[in-house]
Amino acid sequence: MTGPSLQQIIDANPEAETFRFGDGPELSAEILALVRAGKKTATCEAMRVYEGEGDALPVVGRRDVALNWDGTLALMVETVEVSTRRFDQMDAAFVAAQGEFRDLAHWRAAYKAYFTRNGGFSPDMELMCERFRVVEDYA
Numbered sequence: 001m002t003g004p005s006l007q008q009i010i011d012a013n014p015e016a017e018t019f020r021f022g023d024g025p026e027l028s029a030e031i032l033a034l035v036r037a038g039k040k041t042a043t044c045e046a047m048r049v050y051e052g053e054g055d056a057l058p059v060v061g062r063r064d065v066a067l068n069w070d071g072t073l074a075l076m077v078e079t080v081e082v083s084t085r086r087f088d089q090m091d092a093a094f095v096a097a098q099g100e101f102r103d104l105a106h107w108r109a110a111y112k113a114y115f116t117r118n119g120g121f122s123p124d125m126e127l128m129c130e131r132f133r134v135v136e137d138y139a
Contacts, residue, residue, distance in 0.1 A: 025069035040099030047126035073138035081131040
């Protein structure tokens with residue numbers, strides 16, 4: 001028996017956005033594993049992604065679909081908190097909830113490299129910071 005299709009999920013959740021974690025297949029798989037293990041309950045992205053590219057900001061209570069890098073279904077997550085802050089104002093508690101980093105310095109180095117690869121970096125750049133919970137795992 002197979003699970004629901006992406007179209008069926010979107011039809012049932014018309015407000016849902018689809019997205020991929022990371023910026024490549026390896027990083028995406030690593031992050032999905034952390035989410036599935038319950039170690040990652042937060043994420044952040046440059047605000048320019050939402051302002052310039054037309055993606056909808058997460059909204060508390062909305063359920064979105066995380067895809068595997070190949071576009072197949074991975075998870076449905078529900079946003080439980082959204083905030084914005086500058087890169088240079090990130091705190092250790094939010095970094096810990098992201099589950100991927102040893103500490104704030106490790107987060108800064110990794111995200112500086114990520115943002116540099118994906119449109120540019122500035123210490124005062126605005127970030128969208130989201131906390132979420134897993135609603136369904138399609139694995």
